Amino acid sequence: MTTSRAAEAAVPEAGVSGTAVAARTRGLRKVYRGTVAVDGVDLEVPEGAVVGMLGPNGSGKTTTIRMLLGLVQPTEGEIELLGAPVPAHTDRVLPHVGALVEGPGFHPFLSGRENLLRFAAAEPLLAGGQLNGAVSAALDRVGLAGAATRRYRAYSLGMKQRLGLASALLAPRRLVVLDEPTNGLDPAGTQEVRRIIADLHARGVTVLVSSHLLAEVEATCTHVVVLNQGVVVAQGALDDLLESGSPTLLVSTPDGARAVDALRSGRIPARLAPEGVRVDITTTTPATAIETLVGAGVRVEEARRERTGLEEAFARLTHDVGDLVGALDGDEAEETR
Numbered sequence: 424m425t426t427s428r429a430a431e432a433a434v435p436e437a438g439v440s441g442t443a444v445a446a447r448t449r450g451l452r453k454v455y456r457g458t459v460a461v462d463g464v465d466l467e468v469p470e471g472a473v474v475g476m477l478g479p480n481g482s483g484k485t486t487t488i489r490m491l492l493g494l495v496q497p498t499e500g501e502i503e504l505l506g507a508p509v510p511a512h513t514d515r516v517l518p519h520v521g522a523l524v525e526g527p528g529f530h531p532f533l534s535g536r537e538n539l540l541r542f543a544a545a546e547p548l549l550a551g552g553q554l555n556g557a558v559s560a561a562l563d564r565v566g567l568a569g570a571a572t573r574r575y576r577a578y579s580l581g582m583k584q585r586l587g588l589a590s591a592l593l594a595p596r597r598l599v600v601l602d603e604p605t606n607g608l609d610p611a612g613t614q615e616v617r618r619i620i621a622d623l624h625a626r627g628v629t630v631l632v633s634s635h636l637l638a639e640v641e642a643t644c645t646h647v648v649v650l651n652q653g654v655v656v657a658q659g660a661l662d663d664l665l666e667s668g669s670p671t672l673l674v675s676t677p678d679g680a681r682a683v684d685a686l687r688s689g690r691i692p693a694r695l696a697p698e699g700v701r702v703d704i705t706t707t708t709p710a711t712a713i714e715t716l717v718g719a720g721v722r723v724e725e726a727r728r729e730r731t732g733l734e735e736a737f738a739r740l741t742h743d744v745g746d747l748v749g750a751l752d753g754d755e756a757e758e759t760r
């Protein structure tokens with residue numbers, strides 16, 4: 424991994440090593456002609472994390488990502504990337520940020536390789552002599568080396584998506600932002616994106632990835648931010664989110680009926696289910712429930728908190744949130760750049 428010294432020095436020192444947050448927003452808001460797309464978003468992307476941005480259609484994921492990258496101007500709010508406020512430090516910070524967003528502007532009559540070379544030439548972190556090598560490595564990384572000389576217009580949707588991903592990976596990055604990177608990809612392509620994200624994570628690169636695919640997020644991300652109607656309804660470590668909706672302890676025991684009786688006698692709601700005894704731990708702790716069982720002479724073979732699965736957590740978080748945002752009476756102009 425090589426970076427030019429001048430480019431490294433260009434990023435404020437706190438942004439290089441000191442910060443524990445790769446991206447942060449405060450009160451981020453975007454209004455398009457009377458539609459509130461993003462409303463008061465306080466986002467935190469911990470350094471080194473893989474953060475999945477989830478939300479139903481129109482919840483503001485793309486708008487948030489485009490504001491982070493300086494492609495859309497916020498109506499209100501503050502953004503900090505790699506420890507530096509943007510847009511004040513955009514020129515210095517963005518070279519360290521790889522992005523895959525819709526419409527990267529590839530030329531239809533140039534090959535994939537020629538297109539990437541044009542992008543590579545604009546990368547401040549790459550010196551002239553590094554361009555060819557960087558392009559070859561990026562093509563290789565996304566599985567496009569064999570189709571590198573074909574014209575972009577002859578690429579399938581999946582290949583176009585891979586080329587966009589390659590452009591995000593042209594130079595060494597500290598943060599990689601991917602908006603729906605598996606769009607248009609077949610299962611093998613989806614698997615490759617998963618591998619690329621895992622590889623970035625292993626190298627310590629922070630990744631922010633939006634996706635509709637809950638299974639994808641569950642498999643690849645360490646953290647999640649859930650948006651609904653322009654508002655963050657949950658964010659944090661994936662494990663915490665999965666456990667937040669599951670106040671249930673699942674107990675395996677050969678004495679199911681006796682276990683239920685013992686728990687109910689101790690005023691702990693429980694019922695027998697095919698997978699074991701389901702104990703509602705909303706008003707108690709797992710330790711108390713287990714102590715109650717053991718105290719009653721019930722053999723406990725295993726006890727574990729039940730994980731809801733992201734699908735259930737997502738449904739819970741994005742339903743019945745109410746009409747938090749909607750049409751504004753005001754007449755704020757569209758501000759896309």
Ligand SMILES: Nc1ncnc2c1ncn2[C@@H]1O[C@H](COP(=O)(O)OP(=O)(O)OP(=O)(O)O)[C@@H](O)[C@H]1O
Pocket residue numbers: 455456458459460461478479480481482483484485486487757759
């Ligand atoms: N350029 C624009 N002009 C006007 N309204 C817009 C514009 N871009 C987005 N919106 C509106 O802002 C809201 C949020 O859209 P956004 O694309 O950010 O959501 P999203 O979560 O990325 O959706 P999807 O998952 O469908 O891509 C939607 O109501 C959308 O119609």
